[in-house]
Amino acid sequence: MKKLRYFLPLFLAAFATLAIMSGLASEDTLEIFGNANMDDTINADDEAYIQGIIGGTNKPTEFADANYDGTVDEKDIEQIRQIIAGEEKNLTIMQIIQPHSAPSATREPVTVPLPIKSIAALTGTYGPEMLCALGEEDKIVAIVNDVKKRGELRAFINDTPEVGKTTEWDMEKILTLKPDIVLAYAIYDYSKERKILQEAGIPLVQLNFHVPETYKNETRKLGWMLNKRERVEQLIDFEQEHMDFIKDRVKDLKDEEKPRVFGESYKDLQTGSGNSVSRAIEPCGGINIFKEINGTKEIDPEEVLKKNPQVIIKMTFLTYIPQSGYDATNSSQMAEKAKDIMNRTGWENMDAVKNSRVYILSSDAASLHPSIFNSYVAKWLHPELFEDMDPVAIHNEWLQKFLGEDFKGVYGYPLMEVK
CATH class of the missing domain: 3.40.50.1980 (Nitrogenase molybdenum iron protein domain)
Known part of the structure; x- marks a missing residue:
């Protein structure tokens, strides 16, 4: 079996650079490992692209290592097939994290076990609203204070436990609830909370749904994690239609x-x-x-x-x-x-x-x-x-x-x- 092996941090940095230099990366790139050809989806074209990497005819890309094990090989093709079928056991996405105090953003992968059955949605009102819009309100097991004041959401989350403020979580309560993931803003530094959650085997996923420039990409990541790909595209299409209407005028x-x-x-x-x-x-x-x-x-x-x-x-x-x-x-x-x-x-x-x-x-x-x-x-x-x-x-x-x-x-x- 022919393989390409890389020391993982160098692997990611080098591939990101290669992708940009080759013109493959764009604001529409789906930032999920398995999107080997760096477009806006994962499909059979990515299987073919991996074959090209293994055969030496295609350049490695940032998201070619579909199963995120540091090796690009036939196992990544199998992971891509499982992703396409919605049968993958885990999914690795790229987070773009930039706390208010940070001069620039950092790119941090996170691997999420699937399927996700419970979510502590701690992204203010945005996370709970996004999950409700995707029809996944039954997965919400925790929210931050004041979310219930949003009248649009009250019927969906009125009985959901509150676990503190957006920037000050009750970690003991979160750990007691045992969510499959914690969903949080990418504009705050949760490094201390991440360490505690990692020790408990709970991934912290940081995404921003409220920023127009990143809306499409961040929303797609969540949609693929929850196998709500069609619904996510409906949300994106709505935004695009009305934003384009204004832009054209x-x-x-x-x-x-x-x-x-x-x-x-x-x-x-x-x-x-x-x-x-x-x-x-x-x-x-x-x-x-x-x-x-x-x-x-x-x-x-x-x-x-x-x-x-x-x-x-x-x-x-x-x-x-x-x-x-x-x-x-x-x-x-x-x-x-x-x-x-x-x-x-x-x-x-x-x-x-x-x-x-x-x-x-x-x-x-x-x-x-x-x-x-x-x-x-x-x-x-x-x-x-x-x-x-x-x-x-x-x-x-x-x-x-x-x-x-x-x-x-x-x-x-x-x-x-x-x-």
């Missing part, structure tokens, strides 16, 4: 046609590069007046006045405005917040205030479906371009299709007319 705008926008975070006079509203401004045809800011920063109100935004979008959620999101019965608190912003000292001559273009938007509209959030933003920035787009209808479509629920509540204020 704003692509030819000149800079002078793009409004200057102040995207305010949850806290007053605070903005940040990583929040949903800041990420949405440019893709929706606006100019972010604080684009140069990395991370989160307090803003001098005089600096906002100096930049004179034409639009202000304030992000919120129920901790800051209780009457927001799914359970809101009216828009009075959102309206009051918009009024408070317009009444800030010295802001009466600001373009956004003079023209009453101050908007409030719940981050629950973003969650793991940023296309919905961006639909609100795009319509506010360019009402004439999006007069036929209805963010509420788009939101309702997602809720009905993926959670089996009808839209209710108040996510954005004020809403604009649909023609």
